[in-house]
Amino acid sequence: MTRLTKRSQYLLAILGVGALLCLAAPLSALALTDQEVISGVAGPKTDEIAAKGDPGADLTGTVNDVTLADSKKGLTLADLANQAGQNKIAINFVWTLVTGFLVMFMQAGFALVETGLIRAKNANHTMMMNFMVYGLGLFAYYVCGFAIQMGGCAPIANLGGVYPLNSEHVVQAFGKPWGLFGTKGFFLQGATYDVGVMVLFLFQMVFMDTTTTIVTGSCAERWKYSAFCVSTIGLGALVYPLFGNWAWGGGWLSQLGANFGLGHGYCDFAGSGVVHAVGGITALSVAMQLGPRIGKFNRDGTPNVIPGHDIVLVLTGCFILAFGWFGFNPGSTLGASGNGCLRIGSIAVNTMLAGCTGSFAALLYMWMRYGKPDASMAGNGLLAGLVAITAPSGFVNPLAASIIGWIAGILVCLSVEFFDRIPKVDDPVGAISVHGINGLWGVLSVGLFADGRSNYGGSWNGVAGSVKGLFYGDAGQLVAQLVGISTLVGVIFTLSFLWNWLVDLFVGQRANPKAELAGLDIPEMGALCYPDFQLKAQE
Amino acid sequence: MRIVGVLVVVGGWAITIGGLLMTSSNLARALIACLGIGVSIFGILGVLNSYYLARAIWKK
Numbered sequence: 165m166t167r168l169t170k171r172s173q174y175l176l177a178i179l180g181v182g183a184l185l186c187l188a189a190p191l192s193a194l195a196l197t198d199q200e201v202i203s204g205v206a207g208p209k210t211d212e213i214a215a216k217g218d219p220g221a222d223l224t225g226t227v228n229d230v231t232l233a234d235s236k237k238g239l240t241l242a243d244l245a246n247q248a249g250q251n252k253i254a255i256n257f258v259w260t261l262v263t264g265f266l267v268m269f270m271q272a273g274f275a276l277v278e279t280g281l282i283r284a285k286n287a288n289h290t291m292m293m294n295f296m297v298y299g300l301g302l303f304a305y306y307v308c309g310f311a312i313q314m315g316g317c318a319p320i321a322n323l324g325g326v327y328p329l330n331s332e333h334v335v336q337a338f339g340k341p342w343g344l345f346g347t348k349g350f351f352l353q354g355a356t357y358d359v360g361v362m363v364l365f366l367f368q369m370v371f372m373d374t375t376t377t378i379v380t381g382s383c384a385e386r387w388k389y390s391a392f393c394v395s396t397i398g399l400g401a402l403v404y405p406l407f408g409n410w411a412w413g414g415g416w417l418s419q420l421g422a423n424f425g426l427g428h429g430y431c432d433f434a435g436s437g438v439v440h441a442v443g444g445i446t447a448l449s450v451a452m453q454l455g456p457r458i459g460k461f462n463r464d465g466t467p468n469v470i471p472g473h474d475i476v477l478v479l480t481g482c483f484i485l486a487f488g489w490f491g492f493n494p495g496s497t498l499g500a501s502g503n504g505c506l507r508i509g510s511i512a513v514n515t516m517l518a519g520c521t522g523s524f525a526a527l528l529y530m531w532m533r534y535g536k537p538d539a540s541m542a543g544n545g546l547l548a549g550l551v552a553i554t555a556p557s558g559f560v561n562p563l564a565a566s567i568i569g570w571i572a573g574i575l576v577c578l579s580v581e582f583f584d585r586i587p588k589v590d591d592p593v594g595a596i597s598v599h600g601i602n603g604l605w606g607v608l609s610v611g612l613f614a615d616g617r618s619n620y621g622g623s624w625n626g627v628a629g630s631v632k633g634l635f636y637g638d639a640g641q642l643v644a645q646l647v648g649i650s651t652l653v654g655v656i657f658t659l660s661f662l663w664n665w666l667v668d669l670f671v672g673q674r675a676n677p678k679a680e681l682a683g684l685d686i687p688e689m690g691a692l693c694y695p696d697f698q699l700k701a702q703e
Numbered sequence: 704m705r706i707v708g709v710l711v712v713v714g715g716w717a718i719t720i721g722g723l724l725m726t727s728s729n730l731a732r733a734l735i736a737c738l739g740i741g742v743s744i745f746g747i748l749g750v751l752n753s754y755y756l757a758r759a760i761w762k763k
Contacts (some may be wrong), residue, residue, distance in 0.1 A: 338724050369722075424723055426732075448747070452755050461761040587752045588759070639729040646736035647719055654716025654743040658709055661751070665705070 186624040202239045214607055256322045257363050258497030259508075263495025264363075270488030271298055271377060276481030276589040277547075281472035281540060281593040285683020286385045286692035291394050293380040301376040304400035305369050308350055313405035314368060315346020317413045321621065326364055332414050339421045343415040345406060367495065368408070371439050374492075376403050378443030381593035382451045386458075386680050389688045391673045395450065398663040404442055409658050411438045415652060420644045421627040427624030427641030429625040430648040431614070433511075434496035436555030436606025441652045444600020446660040448589065453664055454674050456590030458681060460478035467584045470592065475539050482543040486519050489550045493557040503621035507558060514557045515550065518569030522549020525573025533577075541577055544594050547604040548576035555606040559614035559631045568609045572602045604649050609633075611642030708751035715743030 218224045230247045232239060253307030271590060275294035282290050316332025319325045331348040334341045349356040352365060376396050383392070410417040411432050421429035432438050459469055472478060493515045493635035494508040526545020530538040553560075556568060577599035583589045589596065616632035618624075624631050632638035679687035686692060715738075722735025 237721070339762050420723075425712070425727070426723075426729075452747075452752055455755060455758075455760050458760060463761060465761075587748045588756060589752065639733070643729050643732045643736060646733055646740070647723065650719035650736050650739045650743065653740055653747070654712055654714075657743070657747060658712050661709060661712075 165357060175665050201237060202241060202244070205239060214338070218593040252501045252589055253322075253324045253360075255501040256505070257359075259500040260323065260363050260367050260495060260498050263480045263491035264367040264370050266298065266488050266491025267367075267374065267495065267595045270370075270374060270485050270492070271295075273484030273488055274374075274377045275383070276477045276484065277543065278384060278481075278593050280474040280477030280479075280481060281381070282384045283683070284473040284690075284697060285468065285685060286693055287473070287685065288689045288691055289389065289684035290380065291693065292389070292689055293384070293387070294377055294672050296393070297376040297380060297396055298373055301400035302369055304397045305372050305405070306351065306365075307401065308371060309401045309405040310365050310368060311347065311349035311356075311405075312345045312402065313372075313408035314364060314413045315348040316343065316409075317346065317364075320360070320364065320498060322497070322501075322503055322505065323360040323363055326358065326360040328358050328361055329364075332409075341416075341419070343409070343413075343419065345409050345415070346413050357604050364498070369525050371435055371492075372400055372404050372408070374435075375439050375443040375446070377399055378440065378595050378599045379447045379450055382447035382591045383454055384592045385684065386454055388672060388675050389684075392675070393673045394667050394671050395664055398667070399660070401444055403446065403656060403659045403663065404438075406659070407442050407652070408438050409542075410651070411648070417644075417648055418625045420647060421625055421640075425640060426644035426647070427611075428623075428627045428629075428644070430609050430630045430644050431559065431624065431631050431641070432555045432607060432648065433558035433610075434493045434554045436551060436553075436603045437648055437652055439603075440455045440551045440554060440599040441603030441607065441649075442656055444596050444598070444603050445652055445657045446664075447591070448596045448600055449657055449661040450664050450673070451589050451591055451596065453661075454590075454666055456588065457592070458677060460590045461588060465588060467588070472540065472592075475667040478540055481697050483541070483547050485547060486550060489515050489519065489554075493554055497620070503618045507618060507620075510562070511557045513562055514553055514560060514565035515573075517562055517565045518549040518553030518557075518572070519546050520549070521566045522542075522546055522573035522576075525549075525570045526577055527573075529574055529577045540594075541580070544580070544598050545573035547598045551599055551602040552606040552609060554603075556610045556613055558620070559610055559618050559633075561615050561617070564609075564613035564615065568606070568613065571609075572605055575605055604652065607645050607648050607652075608642075611619035611645030614638075614641060704754045705751060708746050708754065711746030711750050713746075715739045715741070718742055723742060728745045 205227050207226040208223040213223050217383045230239060232242055232243050275291055276362050278294060279287050279290045314329055318327050318330045329348055332343045333522050376399050409415040411430055417430035419429055420426040459468060460470060490512055494511045497505040497508055499505045500508055523542050523546035527537050527542040530541045549572045552568050552572035553565050576597045579601040580594045583591055583596060610633060612633045612635055614631040614633035616630040616636050618630050622628060632641060634642045675684055719736045719739030722732050724733060
């Protein structure tokens with residue numbers, strides 16, 4: 165008898181018992197009880213395994229491994245059902261945690277990209293900002309950010325329900341309910357000390373941290389370290405969680421479909437808006453207040469190029485980010501089993517394609533416009549494509565993903581030039597363009613390209629059916645996305661601006677000019693990043 | 704000027720929300736939302752940024 169046949173016997177026996185029970189009783193009578201003992205299903209003998217081991221992996225993972233509620237009674241149908249449920253949730257927990265770990269590693273990618281794009285005299289300062297956003301942001305999010313964002317998000321079926329997160333503060337206005345913020349989960353205390361909530365917290369925390377690290381790039385080379393610390397805490401504790409609640413925590417944007425008939429409400433699969441646009445728009449608000457670096461603009465307002473010090477760091481960082489994005493987008497299913505989660509394959513392919521076309525488009529644009537393929541803009545094109553596909557990745561097909569990425573690659577080049585030449589906002593790494601502008605483009609593209617083929621449990625944001633964009637017949641979805649964009653530009657910018665205005669009043673945002681000219685490593689951090697290098701101050 | 708800028712930025716969002724309440728036509732709502740976004744962008748780049756540009760370090 166072959167090994168396969170032997171294993172099949174166990175499976176067939178279990179399936180046979182299940183089939184007999186189905187035939188013998190109507191579905192309503194199949195309510196599981198411990199009374200229904202399954203007999204005649206024998207697993208491999210443990211003595212046999214002890215003597216020979218299991219090199220072929222056909223004796224491990226059998227009926228022997230099903231957890232029994234009562235070993236004296238034996239295997240019951242309830243035991244099997246409970247094991248199946250636990251396996252589904254275990255798969256989803258592991259998937260969500262591992263993808264969260266990938267997203268956490270993106271911090272290293274951001275640190276390398278930003279540090280490579282600034283001058284060597286500020287490298288320690290920039291690395292330390294990227295390093296500490298992790299701790300500062302996590303602390304703020306743990307204290308109150310998570311509760312504000314996800315305190316009323318239950319149920320999330322893929323993670324076992326996370327039922328303790330069941331309290332959303334809702335106000336009634338204009339005859340409609342408007343969910344504003346969650347109220348459970350502060351310090352992860354009480355009932356939120358729950359296995360599903362912990363998984364959700366970890367995954368959402370690393371997303372928030374991505375947002376906070378976007379700002380450090382735009383404000384590099386002139387931001388006081390103390391101001392950065394206070395600013396980051398405000399972003400992680402309040403600004404990001406509020407928009408996160410409105411979009412993902414059951415708040416009013418997600419209910420635009422149910423309340424105003426706008427498609428499925430604001431849809432942002434993995435965070436072009438929630439994560440990237442919030443970060444990019446906050447970066448714009450702080451960079452405006454900080455003003456440009458000394459030497460960036462001449463007296464007549466024409467911009468100067470201030471090249472970064474290490475393109476190797478930049479492109480290595482881009483690769484790390486592209487790798488981490490496979491956690492960002494596919495992980496946002498919050499599971500790999502059930503509720504349409506098998507779309508993780510197409511989400512990953514969409515992510516890969518958009519990054520590729522974004523990089524290619526930016527490379528071609530720069531080559532045609534300036535005669536040389538620009539390395540840093542090719543990297544930014546890759547990131548722009550990835551940012552743009554983040555919101556639509558779960559709703560569009562591969563061709564649409566390629567188009568979205570291609571447009572993002574061109575858009576990032578145009579946007580960098582625009583901010584340099586027209587509003588003269590100094591953004592050393594292009595984060596406003598990569599994350600802000602392309603984050604908004606990603607949000608908009610859901611309303612255009614969503615193809616109505618996804619089916620995450622039959623509904624999204626409480627509206628039955630699949631998400632469809634304008635090109636597939638649902639103009640209401642496009643309106644919902646526009647409302648989301650308006651909220652990002654109108655409300656999130658304002659909150660970020662006001663918070664950082666307060667920081668400026670009480671802490672002071674900008675490093676003093678002497679320190680800026682010398683490089684912030686010694687004046688702000690007390691140590692050079694490259695003590696053996698000959699550094700030159702730049703007037 | 705900064706207060707004015709902030710009010711214009713928030714005003715853009717208020718226009719968008721007003722559009723949702725005023726009409727049920729998707730086309731009208733989309734146009735009003737675009738108007739709201741435009742007003743907010745004007746508040747950011749036309750009012751607030753102009754305030755900071757006037758005091759920019761490279762003009763001193």
